[in-house]
Amino acid sequence: MHAFKDVPRAVWLLAGGGFVNAVVSFTFVFVFVYLTGPRGLGVAEAGLVVGIGGVGLVAGNFTGGWYGDRFGHRRVLLTASALAGAVLLCLPVLPTALLYIALPLAEYASGVIRAANSALVAVTVPEGSRRQAFAVIRCLANGGFTVGPPLGALVATWLSYDWLFVADGVGTLFLAFWTARVVPARGAGRAAVPYGGRDRGGVWRELRARPAVLVLLAAIVVIDIVYRQQYSTFPVYLADQGLDTRAYGLLIAVNGGVILLLELPVALALRRRSPLRVIGSGLLLVGTGYAALLLGAGIATAVAMMVLLSLGEILYKTTATAYVADEAPEHAVGRFQSLYAGASVTGVVLAAPLGGALYAAAPGLLWPVCAVLGAAAGATVLATGARAVREPGRPAHETGSPAPAVVG
Template sequence: MQGFKDIPRVVWLLAAGVFVNAVVSCTFVFVFVYLTGPRGLGTTQAGLIVGIGGLGLVAGNFTGGWYGDRFGHRSVLLTASALGGAVLIALPALPTGPLTLALPLAQYAAGVIRAAHSALVAVTVPEGARRQAFAVTRCLSNGGFTVGTPLAALVATGLSYDWLFVADGLGTLFFALWTARAVPAGGATRPPAAPDGGLGRGGLWRELRARPAVLVLLGAIVVVDVVYRQHYTTFPVFLADHGLDTRAYGLLIAINGGVILLLEIPATLALRKRSPLHIIGAGLVLVGGGYAMLALGVGVAPAVAMMLLLTLGEILYKTTATAYVADESPEHAVGRFQSLYAGVSVSGVVLAAPLGGALYAAAPDLLWPLCSVLGVGAGATVLFVGARAARRPARPAHETGSPAAAVAG
């Protein structure tokens, strides 16, 4: 198909491994239930462990690309997958004390894997085909999660929650072995040396200041991720408070996954030649517009409209933003730029629940209008920056992670 021809074979192989791993990597959905159920922990203790795990995930995303720029993205991906897989397999056998350390460690490894994988794709794929490449891997990851979640529920209820962690660990180890065979050592996976590239010497900050649109985008993504993840935290509580039970929420989440599987790749192909900042800005506006639908009243129709707009916004901004940051990265810091984006793109894992929960408890009628304003405002800011960037000359290829730079590593 036109648009896929520039995606290297190695990316397709990586995407296949991501799909298999995603099928069995659904333990995070059931962690709180596992801790308060079979493990017998109180909700406060379980919540603390889950919260620390979320911090581990964010920290892993922020640091995975840094390791890759220094040691090679393939090596970091293999190491983190092996470590994370081993910890997950051992986790059910651990007593409560070591468990509180092991779970955040597994989450940290998962964050490193995510950032290292994004950086590996970025340095492997030439500029101009990265949107399609990231769309393929994200679509297959969502597909694996869609298949895996109901299977995981069957395993947890029919066998044991322990088997979820064992399966997740084995899947992560499989991903390490698959990556080792699919991705050749050396080549583009070994980044060039980064002269004066450390934060302490001003290297990364200097590169970011030279790319103000990237800085604005990173800030907008922090805001929108807190807004976006309300549909995982306060939104189901809102539905329950208005008479819509867990089954209704499950169907809405299914709409999200189904629309992504149907439209993500076609939308990416259709829009691949459009200005990335305009696409990202439009996506952020749609996320904010989704929450505005809840002002129409409480019921199935507004909830479905909200989820559809939210999902369309996600399709537009997530893949395009990942590729845009890769395209804007200097050749010696692709991993660090990917880590910055990966970290801010999961910031809502830590911030969404406490901020949204506190506001919903204090002023429930204010939460959704505020989410709408923040989403639309973030999108409008990115659109404004995109309009200004369109009037500037293109950045020279040697200053970005261009095709030549990606191959040169």
Template sequence: MWLLAAGVFVNAVVSCTFVFVFVWLTGPRGLGAAQAGLIVGIGGIGLVAGNFTGGWYGDRFGHRRVLLTASALGGLVLVTLPVLSTALLCAALPAAQYASGVVRAANSALVAVTVPDGSRRQAFAVIRCLSNGGFTLGTPLGALVATGLSYDWLFVAEGLGTLFFALWTARVVPARAGAAPSAALSGEPSAAPDGGRGRGGLWRELRARPALLVLLGAIAVADVVYRQHYTTFPAALADHGLDTRAYGLLIAINGGVILLLEIPAALALRRRSPLHLVGTGLVLVGGGYAVLMLGVGLAAAVAMMVLLTLGEILYKTTATAYVADEAPAHAVGRFQSLYAGVSVSGVVLAGPLGGALYAAAPGLLWPLCAVLAAGAGGAVLWTGRHAVRPAHETGSHPRAVAG
């Protein structure tokens, strides 16, 4: 798991092209804002679709095998992006984003099947911390490469980094660690005709876990709110006289707090109820946006980002581990893929919904964000208080984990 996390860090350093895609399309590629926005939006749909389906492939063919295949294909597509025509970009960029989503889901599933109950929060905290650290380092480096050399080199670097991640994973992850559960000893795809699905369809498994359904719904709502700090929030800063440098400082605060507190928080709170932590984290996200109701100045923006980041630390790692702990052995990948897709749904929805509301009634956006996130957190807290505590919370005998 540590070696896999190291590969995630290196890959995250070079995986910053999505920050610059719109600028690249409207600048060197000469596209209009509407056309560039359409291409970026389609790419976002590809990312969400990859997250939703990556775990399904892993349950059928093995998570390690799926991660290797998606990384290799995604890396090859990224390397070729600078030389493609605009028409081909409309297909290639979503394909690269789809592969990235599959890799994300497969990587989560690999952690879930190789780390036992009771240690997954810490494991996912390590992965997330190193991923954020790589991104925090890579974004300013990417800006230097784009301005000093060319935007094209960003895609080449990310493509090569993704190919490296495929090779690194092949080297450090044992074949049977990422195999489908029914083939965990042989490393081959499941011999069952349905890939193990006969032991319980996904919907049947979810209905047996009502607390998990509440959590997934809350995460879907909260992600649209959370991602406003990537969409409408920088626009609001500009409207209140704070330039891109101020926004860059706030993003640096986000990354710095995560690097400092992600792993210590996971260790200190590992015995606390996961639903209570997730609910509290979502309420903190709502509190961050509530601060902006006092005015969008630098002090309020810093307070908002600190609260948002603390909420993110509490809910993201904990929710990922909770879904892994709740998954039956034959559907770990599908559960992780479902959560992964829900957790990035805001990539598609946050911009259009938040932008439309900000344009029509900017004064309503932050109160609505606060209410929605706090409401989602309250629903999870209520569920955690009234749900029957599962084995991995009570300390009773944990379920077997494949791998």
């Protein structure tokens, strides 16, 4: 584990704060039940509120890095955490009509937090250690999310759903306080483009100069729609096959367990490998996971599917986040991270309606389509990585050779 010593202390502390915040960030799991239960909304109306919130989350991911490049990633993370925490604390006492504003606002701020956090890590950690750093962040966050939902169920049962939002709000405010304590106000948190300064190059021009990043972003949009079927159509499929909610809960636990067990060792073992090859292999594994469901309905194939999905997630998510950070020019690190963060949550809005429509029209087609889309996305990224290796003078982080140390 020597390579993890290159991860700055501030990142470990930031990951620790993220773990605490993730433990109490369970409202997204129970918000639909809360709206249809204590709030008394109909299923359609609750779905509309949740859908608008999902749009806010995606929008926050796409814009958080823009704010960070302009005003400083630390400052943006603190502001968004304070805003999200305050809204969540107030949400239980707000009239129902205001939920249409409050929930999307909280989700938008959460998206900004996610993008700003990634950008803050990217500018804190030198190239060559970013995969390990993002693996640490993801591993501890997944640990928190594994503990959170069961704890949230106990809180909702013993106390009330209102306390879920109070706990989430306090946890988000804690994240702001913790970040202010562990991340220096100067240095890593500074804006890459000073306020009032002039951007040295438009982000779209920078992207066009990096076609591999554009290919990756498109592949991530596709795979996220496929990946998030596990949260929408997959439980419906299990119910249709006679497997109850307990089986689905077990499968989600398998996902968390595999990630907690293997995320850090895999990041360490593959840190010298070509990132695009690692990412492409991960996307192929996601597609293969859904292909496993074609072998028949049952708990064995469902477990195999979830294990393959988890392994694919471990390969592509951390590596892709680090690759986009390595590719970004210094003045646009936040915007590049925002583009990746936004692409990586598009499934929040698109997965359920697209997958649900296909499953309703032709249930037998959904998993073959998911498998084909995963294979296509993976093959495209692998082909892009192969071209990058053949081209002379490629940067070290594209070819997989060790990157030079960055001092300062």
